[in-house]
Amino acid sequence: MRKGRVRLRKGPSRGTVRGTTAALLCALLTTFALVPLAPAAAEPASPVLTGVQLTSDPILTVGETASADFSLSEGAQTVRFLYTDESTVNTQSLWWDGDSESGPITATATTIVDGDFFAGEHTLQRIEITFPGGSVHYDRSGEITQTGDGEPVDPDSWFPDFTELDFAVDGTGQALRVNEMLSEPSIIGVPRSGFTLGVDLGRWSEPGPFELSWHTIRLAHWDLGRMCRVRVTWTRPGFFPVDFTTDPVGPVTSGEQIPMLGQMSVGSILRPDFDLGSVIAPEGVEVAAAFRWTGSAPIDRPSGPWYRIMPADLVPSEWGGPMWVAASLDVMVGETLLEGPSTRRNHGSTTWWLKSDSHFSSGFDDDGTPDFMTRDSSGQLRMYPTSGDGSWHDPRAIGWGWTGFSAILKAGDFNGDLHNDIIARNDAGELFLYPGDGTGGWLPPAQIGWGWNIFDILVAPGDFSGDGKNDIIGRTADGLLTMYPGDGKGSFYPPEVIGAGWGTMDTVFSPGDFDGNGYADILSRDRSGLLHFYGGNGGAGWTTTAVIGQGWENMSRVGSAGDFNGDGHPDVWAINSAGQLLAYYGDGACGWKGSAVVGWGWGGFTAVF
Numbered sequence: 001m002r003k004g005r006v007r008l009r010k011g012p013s014r015g016t017v018r019g020t021t022a023a024l025l026c027a028l029l030t031t032f033a034l035v036p037l038a039p040a041a042a043e044p045a046s047p048v049l050t051g052v053q054l055t056s057d058p059i060l061t062v063g064e065t066a067s068a069d070f071s072l073s074e075g076a077q078t079v080r081f082l083y084t085d086e087s088t089v090n091t092q093s094l095w096w097d098g099d100s101e102s103g104p105i106t107a108t109a110t111t112i113v114d115g116d117f118f119a120g121e122h123t124l125q126r127i128e129i130t131f132p133g134g135s136v137h138y139d140r141s142g143e144i145t146q147t148g149d150g151e152p153v154d155p156d157s158w159f160p161d162f163t164e165l166d167f168a169v170d171g172t173g174q175a176l177r178v179n180e181m182l183s184e185p186s187i188i189g190v191p192r193s194g195f196t197l198g199v200d201l202g203r204w205s206e207p208g209p210f211e212l213s214w215h216t217i218r219l220a221h222w223d224l225g226r227m228c229r230v231r232v233t234w235t236r237p238g239f240f241p242v243d244f245t246t247d248p249v250g251p252v253t254s255g256e257q258i259p260m261l262g263q264m265s266v267g268s269i270l271r272p273d274f275d276l277g278s279v280i281a282p283e284g285v286e287v288a289a290a291f292r293w294t295g296s297a298p299i300d301r302p303s304g305p306w307y308r309i310m311p312a313d314l315v316p317s318e319w320g321g322p323m324w325v326a327a328s329l330d331v332m333v334g335e336t337l338l339e340g341p342s343t344r345r346n347h348g349s350t351t352w353w354l355k356s357d358s359h360f361s362s363g364f365d366d367d368g369t370p371d372f373m374t375r376d377s378s379g380q381l382r383m384y385p386t387s388g389d390g391s392w393h394d395p396r397a398i399g400w401g402w403t404g405f406s407a408i409l410k411a412g413d414f415n416g417d418l419h420n421d422i423i424a425r426n427d428a429g430e431l432f433l434y435p436g437d438g439t440g441g442w443l444p445p446a447q448i449g450w451g452w453n454i455f456d457i458l459v460a461p462g463d464f465s466g467d468g469k470n471d472i473i474g475r476t477a478d479g480l481l482t483m484y485p486g487d488g489k490g491s492f493y494p495p496e497v498i499g500a501g502w503g504t505m506d507t508v509f510s511p512g513d514f515d516g517n518g519y520a521d522i523l524s525r526d527r528s529g530l531l532h533f534y535g536g537n538g539g540a541g542w543t544t545t546a547v548i549g550q551g552w553e554n555m556s557r558v559g560s561a562g563d564f565n566g567d568g569h570p571d572v573w574a575i576n577s578a579g580q581l582l583a584y585y586g587d588g589a590c591g592w593k594g595s596a597v598v599g600w601g602w603g604g605f606t607a608v609f
Contacts, residue, residue, distance in 0.1 A: 043133070043149055043150060043151045044131065044132060044149060044150050044151070045073070045074045045150065046074065046131070046134070046136055046146060046150030046151045046152070047074035047103060047129055047131050047136065048072065048073045048074075048136065048153055048154075048157050049070060049071065049072060049073075049127065049129075049138065049158065049159075049160060050071040050072065050073055050104065050158060051069075051071040051106075051158075052068060052069065052070040052071070052160045052165065053068065053069050053070075053164075054067075054068050054164060054166075054167060055067045055068060055108065056068075056167065058166075058167050058168065059167065059168045059170055060113045060167060060168070060169055060170070061169070061170050061172045062113050062114065062115060062117065062169070062172040062173055063112070063113065063114075064112075064113050065110050065111070065112055065113070066094055066110065066111050066112075066113055066167060067108050067109065067110040068081055068094055068108065068109050068110075068165060069106065069107070069108050070106070070107060070108075070109065070127075071104060071105070072103050072104060072106075072107075072129065073103055073104050074102075074104065074105075074131065075101045075103040075105060076098075076099075076100060076103070076129050076130065076131045077097065077099045077100075077130045077131055077132065078096065078097045078128075078129075079095070079127070079129050079130075080093050080094070080095055080096075080109070080127070080128040081093060081094035081095075081109050081124060081127055081165070082124070082125050082126045082127075082128065083122040083123060083125065083166075084122070084123055084125055085117070085118045085120055085121070085122050085123075085169075085176070086118070086121055086240060086241075087118065087176055087235065087237060087238060087239055087240060087241060088235055088241050089236065089237050089241075090118060090237050092111065092116070092117060094110055094111045095109055095110070096108065096110075101132075113169055113173070115173075115174065116174075117169045117173045117174065118173050118174045118176050118238070119169050119170060119171050119172070119173035119174065119176070120169065120173075120176060121166065121168050122166060122167055122169060123140075123162075123166050124140065124165045124166055125139070125140050126138065126139050126140065127160070131150065133148045133149045133150040134147045134148015134149055134150045135147050136150070136153055138159065138160065140162045142159065144159070174238075176238060176239060176240050177238055177239050177240070178205075178239070178240050179204050179205055179206040179234060179236070179239050179240070179242055180204065180205040180206075181202060181203075181204055182203035182204060182205065183202040183203045183282070184244070184246070184247075185199060185200060185201050185202040185232045185244055185246050186199070186200050186202065186246050186247065186282055187199060187200075187228055187230055187246050187247075187249045187280060188200045188279070188282070188285075188333040188334075189279065189280060189333065189338045190278050190279055190280070190331065190338075190340070191219070191228060191249050191250045191251070191252050191253065191280070192252065192253050192254070192278075193219045193220055193221050193224060193252060193253070193254055194218075194219065194220075194340065195218075195219055195331070195338065195339075195340045195341065196217065196218045196219070196338040196339045196340065197217050197228060197249075197338065198333065198336050198338050199212055199214075199230050199232070199246070200281070200282050200285070200333070200334070201232065202282075204234075206234075206236065206239065208234065209234075210232050210233065210234045210242070211234065212230060212231070212232055212233075213231040214230060218339070221254070223252040224252050224253065224254060225250075225251045225252060226252050227248040227249070227250040227251055228248060228249050228250050228252065229245055229247075229249075230245070230246050231243070231244070231245045232244045232246070249280055258272050258274050258327075258329060258340075258341060259272075259273040260272060260273065260325075260326075260327070261563075261567070261568020261569060261588065262563070262568055263359040263362065263462070263512055263513065263562075264309070264325075264518070265309065265358050265359040265362065265413075265462075265463075266309050266311055266313070266314065266358045266362070266413065266418050267308065267309060267359070267362030267366055267368055267413075267418070267420065268308070268309050268358070268359055268361065268362045268368060269308050269309075269362070269368040269369070269388065269563075269566075270306060270308075270309065270325060270327070270568075271305060271306045271566075271567075271568040272289075272291065272305075272327050272329055273588070274289060274329060276288070276289060279331055279333065281334075285333060286332075286333075286334060287331070287333055288331075288332040289305065289329060289330070289331055289332070290303065290329075290330040290331075290332055290337070291303055291304060291305055291307075291327045291328070291329055291330075292327065292328040292330070293307045293325065293326070293328075294325070294326050294327075294328065295313050295323070295324055295325040295326065296313075296315055296322070296323045296324045296325075297312055297314070297315035297323070298315070299312050299313070299315075307325065307327065308368040309325060311418045313325055328340070328341075329341065358412050358413035358418060358419070358420050359463075359470070359512060360410035360411060360412040360420055360460060360462060360561075360562065361462075361512055361561065361562025361563060361570065362420060363386075363420065364383055364398075364410070364422075364436050365383070365385060365438070365439055365440040366419060366420070366436075368388070369385070369386050369387060369388035369566075370386050370388075370561040370563060370564055371383050371384060371410075371561065372384040372386070372561050372573075372608065372609075373408070373410060373422075373607075373609050374602070374605040374607065375402050375403075375405075375408065375605060375606050375607040375608075376605055376606060377403075377604070377606055378400075378403070379400055379401050379402045379403035379404075380397055380399070380400055380402070381397070381398050381399035381400070381402045382395050382396065382397050382398065383395060383396055383398045383440055385440075386561075386564060389565065389566045390564055390583070390596075390598065392598075392599075396440070398440055398441065398442075399442070402424070402607075403606075404426050404427060405424040405425060405426050405607075406425055406426065406427050406453075407424065407425040407457075407458045408422065408423075408424045408425075408607050408609055409424070409458055409459075409472070409609060410422060410460060410561075410609055411433075411460045411470055411472065411486075412460065412462055412470040413470060414433060414470050414486055414488075415433065415435055415488075415489060415490035416488045416489050416490070417435065417443075418438075419435065419436045419437060419438040420436050420438075421433055421434060421435045421436050422434040422436065423448075423458075423460065425452045425453070427453070428453065429451050429452045429453030429454070430447055430450055430452070431447065431448050431449030431450070431452045432445050432446065432447050432448065433446050433447075433448045435490075446490060448491055448492070454474075454476055455474030455475055455476055455482075456475060456476070456477050457474065457475040457505075457507070457508045458472060458473070458474050458475075459472070459473040459475075459508050459509055460472060460473075460510065461473055461510035461512075461520045461521075461522060461536070462510065462512055462520045463520060464510075464520045464536055464540060465485045465539065466519070466538040466539045466540070467485065468488070469485065469486040469487060469488040470486045470488075471483055471484060471485050471486050472484045472486065473498070473508075473510075473522075475503075475505075475508055477503065478503060479500055479501050479502045479503030480499070480502070481497065481498050481499035481500070481502050481508075482495050482496070482498065483496055483497075483498045483540055498540055498541070498542075502524070504526050504527060505524040505526050505532075506525060506526070506527050507524060507525040507558050507559075508522065508523075508524045509522075509523055509524075509558065509559045509560055510522050510523065510560065511523060511560035511562075511571070511572055511586065512562060512570040513570065514533065514535075514570055514586055514588075514590060515533070515535050515588075515589060515590040516569075516588040516590075517535070517538075517543070518538065519536040519537060519538035519543075520536045520538075521533065521534060521535050522534040522536065523548075523558075523560070523572065525553075525555075525558055527553070529550055529551050529552045529554070530547050530549070530550050530552070531548050531549035531550070531552050531558075532545060532546070532547055532548070533545060533548045533590055535590075546590060548590060548592075549584075549592075552574065554576060554577060555574040555575060555576055555582075556576070556577060556603065557574065557575045557608050558572065558573070558574045558575075559572070559573055559574075559608065559609060560572050560573065561573060564583050564585070564598070565583065565585055567585070567593070568588065569586040569587060569588035570586050571584060571585050571586050572586065573598075573608075575602045575603060575608065577603070578603070579602050579603025579604065580599065580600055580602070581597070581598050581599030581600070581602040582598065583596055583598045
C-alpha cells in the first residue's frame with residue numbers, strides 16, 4: 001500500500017466489504033471504551049462567616065489595638081475589616097493573614113491605632129475574605145459578593161450586624177478639618193418649562209471639584225408643578241464631607257414659548273417678551289440675556305435684545321411654509337450660560353409668519369421707530385422722529401402745500417416697495433398715494449381713488465384683512481364701516497362692509513395689535529368720552545369689544561403712532577386743551593401701563609397722525 005492511497009483487492013463482494021468495515025468500527029469503539037474518563041474537579045468550598053464580634057473597646061486612643069474576633073466555615077488566606085472615618089474617604093483596616101487551608105476556623109483581625117487615624121467615628125464598610133479559589137465580600141449595604149471558582153454562597157446565610165463592629169478614636173487622633181461654606185449653593189435660572197436650570201456652587205474655604213446630583217437640567221412640560229432642588233457633595237482626605245441640598249425653587253410653570261413683541265412686518269422692531277427679573281440668581285451676580293435670531297430666510301442676523309425685520313427676511317421656509325422670524329433666548333448668570341426656549345409669533349394656532357408690507361409704526365424714515373406727522377395752518381408737513389425709547393429726535397419739514405387735504409394717513413407700505421407711504425384725501429374726495437423713499441422723503445405721487453368724500457373718518461389699520469397687505473377703512477355718516485383691502489401694489493381689492501352703528505363715535509383709529517393676539521385692532525371714542533376697544537380677528541372681522549377708558553372727551557385729538565416707549569406694545573397719544581401731547585402706554589393685553597406728558601405746543605396743528 002502506498003502512502004495516501006487505499007487499495008482494495010479484487011474478488012470480495014460488496015457484502016464482504018460491508019462486513020469487514022462493520023467489524024473494524026466495532027473494534028475501534030471497543031478500544032475507545034476501554035479508556036477511562038477523568039473525573040470533574042470539585043469546586044473549592046467558599047468560606048463564610050459564622051460569627052464576628054468587636055473585642056476591643058468601642059472607644060480607642062492612639063497606641064491601643066483595635067480587634068475583632070471572627071469564625072469561618074472553611075479555611076482562608078486573609079480576612080480584612082475595611083473602615084472609613086468621618087471623611088468617608090480615609091480608610092483603615094483590621095487584618096488577619098493566618099493562611100489556614102482547612103476549617104472551620106476562629107481567629108482575630110487587629111490593627112494598632114497609630115498617628116494615621118483621625119479622631120471620630122470609624123465605620124465598617126466591608127469584610128473581605130480571600131481563599132485559594134477566590135474571595136467573598138460582605139458589604140455594609142447587606143450584599144454578599146464573591147469572585148473566583150468557589151461554591152456559591154447562600155444569599156440567606158448568616159450576615160453580621162455592621163453597626164456593632166464600628167468604633168471611635170478619641171481626641172488623641174488627628175482632627176478632621178472643615179470645608180467652611182462662605183455662601184450657600186443655589187439654583188440659578190428660570191423655573192419655567194423650556195429653560196435650563198443651573199447651579200451656583202457658592203463659595204467655600206476649600207476649592208472643588210464638587211459632585212452634583214445634576215449640573216444643568218432642561219425643564220420640560222412633564223416638570224410642571226414640581227419643585228427643583230440640587231444636592232452638592234464634596235469629599236477630601238482629612239476633611240469632613242460636604243453634603244448640602246439647596247433650597248427648593250418652583251413650582252415649574254409653563255413658558256416654553258416666549259411671546260414676541262412688535263409688528264411682524266418689514267421695518268418693525270421685534271423684542272422677546274422676557275423679564276430678567278424672573279431669573280433666580282445669587283445677590284450681586286449679574287444677569288443678562290443673550291439672543292440668537294433665526295428665520296425662514298437663510299441670512300446672517302445680528303444678536304441682541306431686539307431685531308429689525310429686513311426685506312431679506314421675506315423668504316418662505318424650505319418646506320413651503322410661511323415666512324417667520326424667531327429668537328432663541330439664553331440666560332447668562334454670571335459666567336454660566338443657561339439655554340432657554342425660542343420665541344414664536346403665534347398666528348392662529350400653529351403658524352408663525354411675517355407680513356410683507358411694512359406697518360406704519362415702523363416709521364416714515366425706515367429706522368424701525370414710530371414717527372409723528374403734523375400739519376400746521378400754512379400747510380407745512382413736519383416729521384417728529386422718535387428714538388424708540390420714549391424720547392425724540394430733531395423734527396424736520398418734509399412737505400409744503402398740504403392745506404387742501406381733509407384727511408392724511410400713515411398707511412404703511414402701500415405699494416409694495418418696502419417703504420412706508422402717506423395717503424391723503426382732498427376736499428373733492430380724490431385719494432392720493434404719496435410713496436415714501438425710506439429716508440423721510442418722497443417718490444412721485446399717484447391718484448388711487450375718487451369719491452372718498454362719502455367718508456367722514458378714514459383709518460389706516462395696517463393689515464386688517466389678514467392677507468399681508470395694508471388696508472384702508474372708512475366710516476360713512478350713517479355709521480357704516482367699510483374696509484378697502486390693499487393689493488400691495490398701490491391699489492385696492494373690492495371693498496366690504498365690516499360694521500354698522502359706528503355713527504356714535506367721533507374718533508376712530510388703529511394702534512395696531514393692542515391686545516397681543518397678533519392682529520390689528522380698532523379703537524374709537526364716543527361723544528361721551530368713553531374709549532372703546534374692538535379686537536380684530538385677522539380676517540376682516542372681530543373678536544370682542546370692551547370699554548378701556550373714560551374721560552377722553554377732554555382731548556382735542558386722539559390717535560396712535562405705534563410703540564412710543566419701546567416696550568414692544570403699541571401706545572395711544574392724545575392732545576389736551578392746553579396743547580400737551582400725552583402718551584398712554586399700552587400693556588399688550590388691552591390695558592394700560594401708565595401715561596406721561598411727552599410734548600408741549602401741539603394744540604395749534606391742523607392735523608396730527
